[in-house]
Structure formats: structure tokens, C-alpha cells
Amino acid sequence: MIVDTICIVLVSLGLLFFVGGAVGVIRFPDFYTRMHAAGKGDTMSVFLVLVGLAVYQLGDFSLGNALVAGKILFITVFIMWASPTSTHALIRAGLEEGQKVWTRDDKKEESEK
Amino acid sequence: MDSFFIFAGIAIFALMLPILYRIMVGPTAIDRIVAVNVIGTKTTVLLVIIGMVFQRVEMFVDFALTYALLNFIGSLAAARFFDRVNPNKEFTESEIKEQEL
Amino acid sequence: MYRLSIFLLLFGIWIIFSGLFDAFHTTLGLISAAFVTLISSEFFFADRSAGVGARIQQIIRLPIYLLWMLYQILLSNIHILKLALSPGDLEEVEPSLIRVKTNLKTDFGKWMLANSITLTPGTITIDIEGDELLIHSISKATSAGVEDDSMERKIAAIFERENS
Amino acid sequence: MSAVSDFPDWGDPNSPANSYRLSQHYVTETIHETSVPNMVTAVLADYRGYDTMFETVVIFTAGIAIIGILRRFGNDDKDAAKPTLYTKKPDLIIDTTCRLMIPIIQLFALYVIAHGHHSPGGGFQGGVIFGASFILLAVSRDLQAAQKWVPEKRILNLAGIGVLIYAGFGLGSLLLGQNFLDYAILHKIMPATPIEARSHSMLGVEIGVAFTVTAIMFSIYSNLASNGSMKEGL
Incomplete structure (x- = not known):
């Protein structure tokens, strides 16, 4: 019962952060800021959801379940390890490609047109 | 608990839809690649949740790991592609020197 | 070994x-x-000048830093959530590129620093050349935070203790 | 659309596909006959061994064809768009992450190959993941580094060896007086009962498939990425 509650709380928090990332990807003005939302909005939410699922898996304790929980944690580690790197690679590619950094002035120009 | 997992899966799936907007509209190609990468991360989580619903986590965990891996390699390769194939790129002086050496 | x-x-x-x-x-x-x-x-372990024992000591010192990092990731996600859901035309967003120098020597330390900067609120490492980092920062408050070198000292305490 | 409602339910045990005698034989007898819990692997590598062997050959042929079309030898491509391409030093962050990741990816690939009997996986999937580890090195440093690690000649030899391993198991059972690819007879030269011999030979066959798929994956990638010159590329 306690395990279920912990799992529900963690997964719901993770979903909340997913919402943050998704809304950020849509709303932010330029490529770099969208990259912020895409790269960071995912790490913590993935961590929370997968840890929640691992806790649920451990609730019914046996060796097999513990190993499956270990594998879920391994996925978590993998994503949190790979995510900053792919963020970095993509944003660097954006810089090389010549994306412009958005500033307040751009916004004013847009509204004047 | 099952219904909660189904709800969570549907919620993650619903969160992919706004990102599809970025894939369709996204001003430049690299925006789209970023969006695909984000959807890939969400899919990894979704696979584990599907495993929970079907009571076969030990199987779906492998899929999720493989998917995360290929997603990572894919985004790196895409980034590398933009890194190199850009005819309009202006090299800095130090880079030109490096190349001439 | x-x-x-x-x-x-x-x-x-x-x-x-x-x-x-x-x-x-x-x-x-x-x-x-x-x-x-x-x-x-x-x-694994590209630089093998240090002995295995020293490596194990480094690994033992790592978890505390990782826990702190986890807390930072939580903060950065809350930051993104707050920015994304703030009404109006995103008053706080004020992007800028910053160049920062680092004192870390080893490649692995630099890697750790770059990834930590990417994961802390509001900043992403774009490029790393020698000992200079190019950082993209999303708002004024986070640009000010970049100058703070507490993170660098933490990493130096883990991987380059003998140098300091 | 009106015909859709007449389709059998999803997973219905009485649907025509499932009530056919051969399917029922597979479902009920696989575990007794081959001691392999994963039915798909048993059907793929044992009951339909011919199919899978020639699938492997098809992959091999595809790889050879791509090499034949794309590969360019010699220095006749000197003036081919050189100035716009330029090689960079590998990026420190990407390089370090990939360096730490490659051995774990390879271990995972071997796990997928070795556990094809128990969980989904097998030679094709594991081979793709193993090939991905080479591709990751080529992406994170450059093609030269990956070529140094696994030279082109060696990778093609591996592809051939993969097919030969598969065929070797078939020939082995032929030599011992049974049909081609009828593994049960191999228990005479293996320390195992006939049933276990079938399961172990399936593993051997999967390893052969994995060799071929790994080699062809990487060779296709490097040919496509470098325009066939194998010198520089993504």
C-alpha cells in the first residue's frame, strides 16, 4: 500500500515535469531556449517516473523482481548519462549551422512589423 | 494499480502530440531533430510502462534500453551531420590554419 | 590490474x-x-597514470557529488517548469552567450564540469576548447550564477585532489 | 471495413491461424523437443532453419552489393568536393561519453545474443546493437579511428565466417548422417543430450548470424558515410 502511494506520487511528479518540457518546447522563442526545455525537462522526469516504477517493482520482493528493478535503474542511469551529451551535441550542431540567438530586440521588431 | 499505469501511459502519449507540432512546423531542420529526440526519450519511458501494464516488465525493459541506445546514437549522428555538411559555414582563422597544416 | x-x-x-x-x-x-x-x-580509464587504488578512492568520493547533482537537476526542472508555464511573453527569458575559463586540468574533470553545467538550472555548455567553455544561458539570473565556481571546486576536490 | 468485424479477436486461441495443426504443435511441443522457452527463437533457428540461413545469406549479399556499388579504390577521387569537407578534432564531451559507453553497449549486445532463448532477441538484434557500437565510435571520433579498430578486411572476413558458422552446423549434422540443419544428431560430438544439443546449436547459429549482421551493418555504414572512399566521413 505504501509502495503504491510512493509509486503514484513519483510518477505523477515525473509527468508534471514532462508537461513542463513539452510546453517549453512549444513556447520558447528560439532554438537554444527550446533546447533548454528539451534537454533538461526530460532528465528529472525520466528519473522520477522510472524510479517510481522500480519502487513498485520492488514492492513484491523477490530476486527476479529486484534484478528487473536494477535494470530499470540502469536505463535511468543510461538516459541521465546520455542526455547531457546529446543536448550538447545538438546545440553545438545548431551553433555550427548558424542559428541566431534570440534577444528582446527581435521580439520588439516582430511586434512593430 | 493497472488503471494508474494505463493513465500514465496515455498521459505520456498525449504529451507527445504537442511535440509533433514542433516536428511539423519547426522553422529549421535541427528543431525537428531535437523534437524527435524528445519523443524518443518519452517512448523509452512509455515502453517500460507498457511492460508494467502487460505484466512482462523483464521483456520490455530490454526494448526500452535498446530504444534509448539507438535514440542516442541517432541524435549524435544527426548532430555530426550538421557539424560537417554546411557549405555556408565560415571558418575562424585558427580553424583555417589548422586545416592548412 | x-x-x-x-x-x-x-x-x-x-x-x-x-x-x-x-x-x-x-x-x-x-x-x-x-x-x-x-x-x-x-x-575505460583512458588515463592510466594513477593506480587502481587512487581510482577507487575517486569513485568512492563520487556519490555525494552525484546526490548534490540530482538536487540541482530537480531545481533546473522546476526552473524550466516555472518559465514554461509563466503567463505573458516570457519576461524572464533573456538569452546570452558567455565564455568562462576553467582551472580543471584533466579531460575527465572537464567532461564532468561541462555535463554538470548542462544539467544545472538555465545553462547549457555549447563548446569546450582547451580551458575555455562557451555557455548558453537562458536568463539574467542564471548568467550571474555562471561566475560562481563552487561546482568547479567540488569537482577538483574529487578528481584532482593532489593538484590543489 | 465491413470485413474487419469478422476478423478473429486479438489473441483468440481459436482463430484459424492458431488452431492449425502445425501452430499447435509449435505451441505445445517446442519446450519438450528443444528445451527452448522462447518459441519464436525455436521456430526461427530450428524448425525453419533453412529460411534463416538464407536470410543471413541475403544480408551478406546485400552487404557485398553495397560494397560493389559504392566502394572506390585508389586516389582517383582527389578533386571530389574536398574543400567543403573538413575534419575536426573529436569533441571532448561526446568523445568521453562514447568512450565510456561502448564496452557496455557491446556487453548488452552479447547479452541479447546469448539470451535469445529466454527473452526476445537473438542474432539479428544483437548483431545490430554490436554494429551500433562500432558506428558510435565512428560518429564520436571519426571513421579512421573505427577503421583502425576494425579494419575493412577483417570485417568482411567476419561476415563470411558468420555464414560459414551457420552452414557448418548444417554440414555437421549432414556428416553425422542426418538431414541438413537437423541439430539433434550433434549430441554425438557435444557433451549434451539430443534435446540440449538442439538448443546449444541454436545458440551457435545465432552467433553466426550475429557475426554477419555486425559486419555488414558497419560496412554499409562506413561505405555510405564516406562516399565509398573509407577515408573521411561522418
Whole structure:
């Protein structure tokens, strides 16, 4: 019962952060800021959801379940390890490609047109 | 608990839809690649949740790991592609020197 | 010595993967771990000037830093959530590119610093050339935070203790 | 659309596909006959061994064809768009992450190959993941580094060896007086009962498939990425 509650709380928090990332990807003005939302909005939410699922898996304790929980944690580690790197690679590619950094002035120009 | 997992899966799936907007509209190609990468991360989580619903986590965990891996390699390769194939790129002086050496 | 520890590490990971402990699969695991050690052990621990003992000490010091990092990731996600859901035309967003110098010597320390900067609120490392980092920052408040070098000192305390 | 409602339910045990005698034989007898819990692997590598062997050959042929079309030898491509391409030093962050990741990816690939009997996986999937580890090195450093690690000649030899391993198991059972690819007879030269011999030979066959798929994956990638010159590329 306690395990279920912990799992529900963690997964719901993770979903909340997913919402943050998704809304950020849509709303932010330029490529770099969208990259912020895409790269960071995912790490913590993935961590929370997968840890929640691992806790649920451990609730019914046996060796097999513990190993499956270990594998879920391994996925978590993998994503949190790979995510900053792919963020970095993509944003660097954006810089090389010549994306412009958005500033307040751009916004004013847009509204004047 | 099952219904909660189904709800969570549907919620993650619903969160992919706004990102599809970025894939369709996204001003430049690299925006789209970023969006695909984000959807890939969400899919990894979704696979584990599907495993929970079907009571076969030990199987779906492998899929999720493989998917995360290929997603990572894919985004790196895409980034590398933009890194190199850009005819309009202006090299800095130090880079030109490096190349001439 | 390094090869042996890599082999043990890989075999531990195999056990997490496998979940079957009968003789047949354990033998396969031993063979696989040995094979991977044989063909690609030089990818782990590129710099082998330090002994294994020193490496283990570094690894023992790591978890505290990782926990702190986890807290930072939580903060950065809350930051993104707040920015994304703030009404109006995103008053706080004020992007800028910043160049920062670092004093870290080893490649691994620099890697750690770059990834930590990417994961802390509001900043992403774009490029790293020698000891200079190019950072993209999303708002004025986070641009000010970049100058703070507490993170760098934490990393130096883990990986480059003998230098300081 | 009106015909859709007449389709059998999803997973219905009485649907025509499932009530056919051969399917029922597979479902009920696989575990007794081959001691392999994963039915798909048993059907793929044992009951339909011919199919899978020639699938492997098809992959091999495809790889050879791509090499034949794309590969360019010699220095006749000197003036081919050189100035716009330029090689960079590998990026420190990407390089370090990939360096730490490659051995674990290879271990995972071997796990997928070795556990094809129990969980989904097998030679094709594991081979793709193993090939991906080489591709990751080529992406994170450059093609030269990956070529140094696994030279082109060796990778093609591996592809051939993969097919030969598969065929070797078939020939082995032929030599011992049974049909081609009828593994049960191999228990005479293996320390195992006939049933276990079938399961172990399946593993051997999967390893052969994995060799071929790994080699062909990487060779296709490097040919496509470098325009066939194998010198520089993604």
C-alpha cells in the first residue's frame, strides 16, 4: 500500500515535469531556449517516473523482481548519462549551422512589423 | 494499480502530440531533430510502462534500453551531420590554419 | 590490474542484465565479459597514470557529488517548469552567450564540469576548447550564477585532489 | 471495413491461424523437443532453419552489393568536393561519453545474443546493437579511428565466417548422417543430450548470424558515410 502511494506520487511528479518540457518546447522563442526545455525537462522526469516504477517493482520482493528493478535503474542511469551529451551535441550542431540567438530586440521588431 | 499505469501511459502519449507540432512546423531542420529526440526519450519511458501494464516488465525493459541506445546514437549522428555538411559555414582563422597544416 | 577490474565490473553489469544463474548462462557471461575486455578495455580509464587504488578512492568520493547533482537537476526542472508555464511573453527569458575559463586540468574533470553545467538550472555548455567553455544561458539570473565556481571546486576536490 | 468485424479477436486461441495443426504443435511441443522457452527463437533457428540461413545469406549479399556499388579504390577521387569537407578534432564531451559507453553497449549486445532463448532477441538484434557500437565510435571520433579498430578486411572476413558458422552446423549434422540443419544428431560430438544439443546449436547459429549482421551493418555504414572512399566521413 505504501509502495503504491510512493509509486503514484513519483510518477505523477515525473509527468508534471514532462508537461513542463513539452510546453517549453512549444513556447520558447528560439532554438537554444527550446533546447533548454528539451534537454533538461526530460532528465528529472525520466528519473522520477522510472524510479517510481522500480519502487513498485520492488514492492513484491523477490530476486527476479529486484534484478528487473536494477535494470530499470540502469536505463535511468543510461538516459541521465546520455542526455547531457546529446543536448550538447545538438546545440553545438545548431551553433555550427548558424542559428541566431534570440534577444528582446527581435521580439520588439516582430511586434512593430 | 493497472488503471494508474494505463493513465500514465496515455498521459505520456498525449504529451507527445504537442511535440509533433514542433516536428511539423519547426522553422529549421535541427528543431525537428531535437523534437524527435524528445519523443524518443518519452517512448523509452512509455515502453517500460507498457511492460508494467502487460505484466512482462523483464521483456520490455530490454526494448526500452535498446530504444534509448539507438535514440542516442541517432541524435549524435544527426548532430555530426550538421557539424560537417554546411557549405555556408565560415571558418575562424585558427580553424583555417589548422586545416592548412 | 586495470583489465581485471574492468572484467569484474563488466561481469557485475552482466549479472544485472541476465537474471539467470544456471551454469550455462554464467559461463556465457564470463566468456562475454572476457571478450569485451579483450577487444575494448582501453576505452575505460583512458588515463592510466594513477593506480587502481587512487581510482577507487575517486569513485568512492563520487556519490555525494552525484546526490548534490540530482538536487540541482530537480531545481533546473522546476526552473524550466516555472518559465514554461509563466503567463505573458516570457519576461524572464533573456538569452546570452558567455565564455568562462576553467582551472580543471584533466579531460575527465572537464567532461564532468561541462555535463554538470548542462544539467544545472538555465545553462547549457555549447563548446569546450582547451580551458575555455562557451555557455548558453537562458536568463539574467542564471548568467550571474555562471561566475560562481563552487561546482568547479567540488569537482577538483574529487578528481584532482593532489593538484590543489 | 465491413470485413474487419469478422476478423478473429486479438489473441483468440481459436482463430484459424492458431488452431492449425502445425501452430499447435509449435505451441505445445517446442519446450519438450528443444528445451527452448522462447518459441519464436525455436521456430526461427530450428524448425525453419533453412529460411534463416538464407536470410543471413541475403544480408551478406546485400552487404557485398553495397560494397560493389559504392566502394572506390585508389586516389582517383582527389578533386571530389574536398574543400567543403573538413575534419575536426573529436569533441571532448561526446568523445568521453562514447568512450565510456561502448564496452557496455557491446556487453548488452552479447547479452541479447546469448539470451535469445529466454527473452526476445537473438542474432539479428544483437548483431545490430554490436554494429551500433562500432558506428558510435565512428560518429564520436571519426571513421579512421573505427577503421583502425576494425579494419575493412577483417570485417568482411567476419561476415563470411558468420555464414560459414551457420552452414557448418548444417554440414555437421549432414556428416553425422542426418538431414541438413537437423541439430539433434550433434549430441554425438557435444557433451549434451539430443534435446540440449538442439538448443546449444541454436545458440551457435545465432552467433553466426550475429557475426554477419555486425559486419555488414558497419560496412554499409562506413561505405555510405564516406562516399565509398573509407577515408573521411561522418
